[in-house]
Each structure stands twice: as structure tokens, then as C-alpha cells.
Amino acid sequence: MSERALVLEHGGMNFDGVHAVEDVSLRLEPGEVLGLIGPNGSGKTTTLNMLSGVLRPTAGRISLDGVDVTRRPLRSRARAGLVRTFQSVKVFGRLTVAENIEAAALGAGMRRSEARRITLEILEELGLSELAEQRADAVPAGQVRSVGIARALALRPTYLLLDEPAAGQNETEAIELIRIIASFAKTRGLGVLLVEHDMTVVMGTCDRLHVLDSGRTVVTGEPEAIRRDPKVIEIYFGRG
Numbered sequence: 711m712s713e714r715a716l717v718l719e720h721g722g723m724n725f726d727g728v729h730a731v732e733d734v735s736l737r738l739e740p741g742e743v744l745g746l747i748g749p750n751g752s753g754k755t756t757t758l759n760m761l762s763g764v765l766r767p768t769a770g771r772i773s774l775d776g777v778d779v780t781r782r783p784l785r786s787r788a789r790a791g792l793v794r795t796f797q798s799v800k801v802f803g804r805l806t807v808a809e810n811i812e813a814a815a816l817g818a819g820m821r822r823s824e825a826r827r828i829t830l831e832i833l834e835e836l837g838l839s840e841l842a843e844q845r846a847d848a849v850p851a852g853q854v855r856s857v858g859i860a861r862a863l864a865l866r867p868t869y870l871l872l873d874e875p876a877a878g879q880n881e882t883e884a885i886e887l888i889r890i891i892a893s894f895a896k897t898r899g900l901g902v903l904l905v906e907h908d909m910t911v912v913m914g915t916c917d918r919l920h921v922l923d924s925g926r927t928v929v930t931g932e933p934e935a936i937r938r939d940p941k942v943i944e945i946y947f948g949r950g
């Protein structure tokens with residue numbers, strides 16, 4: 711197996727006796743899109759918070775391309791190529807969308823001309839070019855999330871963790887956005903972990919799915935196998 715991967719081994723998070731996540735192991739390689747799915751409260755966001763460094767796991771180990779980062783904070787992981795988005799995106803409202811993205815690239819040490827070039831390239835690939843010169847506080851809520859994704863991509867990560875990137879969009883828009891992100895993953899060798907609770911959205915867009923329920927792994931595999939898995943059917947459709 712390749713050393714190049716983001717790996718969680720036997721991860722656990724215990725909040726004062728509440729086992730939000732227990733013994734979860736997963737692996738994300740460059741170039742693949744892994745959907746982390748499960749019903750409300752199943753531990754998706756907690757897992758993403760552990761992987762990105764927002765939370766320090768109470769059990770287990772996280773490694774990034776073979777290096778143990780379990781005790782490293784978010785910023786240090788971001789410098790090493792692991793970048794995340796948040797459910798609520800904070801933009802500089804008085805700056806344009808392009809300036810918001812450039813600011814991220816400049817903050818990561820890029821030269822101004824390069825930051826500008828990368829910004830325009832990413833906006834085009836995400837289908838957001840027409841927003842480039844618009845003030846960020848005038849952008850509709852659904853598209854602000856895409857601005858957040860563009861900003862994360864401007865940091866040129868190797869691994870990108872997305873927390874419900876398509877929330878607030880309808881199913882067709884959500885699938886379209888995730889398809890675009892998946893094509894980024896393929897062309898740039900980017901590993902994408904996508905937290906999502908809508909099965910339909912992840913089915914046709916992810917390479918693999920990891921299903922959680924009550925903080926534990928139910929099953930991991932290719933979408934077609936997951937769709938037919940009796941345990942997954944029970945979780946999604948069997949509970950009144």
C-alpha cells in the first residue's frame with residue numbers, strides 16, 4: 711500500500727462520556743473521492759474535525775503521508791497539505807470573490823501574480839467566473855459555500871475535507887458541484903473526503919463510501935455495493 715494517504719487508525723472521540731466516534735479507521739488516497747455518510751448524529755463531523763485537527767482524538771492515530779499528525783493543530787496540518795472547509799463560510803464581505811480567494815493564496819505564501827492566476831483558474835473550473843468581481847457579501851448563500859471551496863483549493867492541498875459542501879442546494883445542483891470537485895480530484899491528484907448525509911448525492915459522484923452509524927463504521931466500499939448492503943438499507947430506510 712502507498713505511503714501517500716491520510717489515515718485514521720482506530721479513531722475515537724469521547725465527550726465527557728458521550729462516545730461520538732468509536733474505533734473508526736479510514737484511508738484517503740490522493741486522486742480519490744471518499745464519501746463519509748450516515749444519519750444525523752452518526753459522527754461524520756466529529757470524524758472530520760479529528761482528521762483536520764479541530765479536535766484531538768481521545769483514541770487512535772492520524773497520519774498524513776506516513777507522518778504522525780495526531781497531536782498537530784489545524785494550521786500545521788494545513789501547511790502539510792490537509793485543508794478543510796466549514797459548514798458556515800466566513801468571507802471578507804467588502805472584498806470581491808476573487809480577492810477573497812487571492813487572500814487565501816497570498817496567505818499561503820504565493821506571489822501576487824500567481825495568486826491571481828490560480829484564483830481565476832479555480833473560479834472558471836468551478837463555473838463561478840461571473841462572480842469574480844462581485845462583492846462577497848452580495849453572493850447568495852448556496853454559492854458562498856462554493857467560494858469557500860475555491861478558497862480551500864487555492865491553498866493547493868493534497869487532501870481536501872469538505873463538510874456538506876452542497877447543503878442548501880437542490881439535489882441536481884449538489885450532484886453537479888460534487889462532480890466538478892471529483893474532476894478536480896482526478897486531474898490534480900487531490901484526495902477528497904466529503905461529508906454528506908444524502909445518499910443520492912454521493913452515489914454517482916464518489917469512488918468509495920464509508921458509512922457511519924452511532925459513531926461506528928457500518929461498512930466501507932464502492933457505492934454500488936453500499937447501495938445493496940442490508941445494514942445500510944436498514945439505517946436509511948428501515949427506521950420509521
Ligand SMILES: Nc1ncnc2c1ncn2[C@@H]1O[C@H](COP(=O)(O)OP(=O)(O)OP(=O)(O)O)[C@@H](O)[C@H]1O
Nearest residue numbers: 725728730748749750751752753754755756757907
Ligand atoms: N462537543 C460535543 N460535546 C458533546 N457531544 C457532542 C459534541 N459534538 C458532537 N457530539 C455528539 O456526538 C455525536 C456525533 O455528532 P456529529 O456532529 O459528529 O454527527 P454528524 O453525523 O455530523 O451529524 P449531523 O449529520 O447531524 O451533522 C452526536 O450524538 C452529538 O450529539
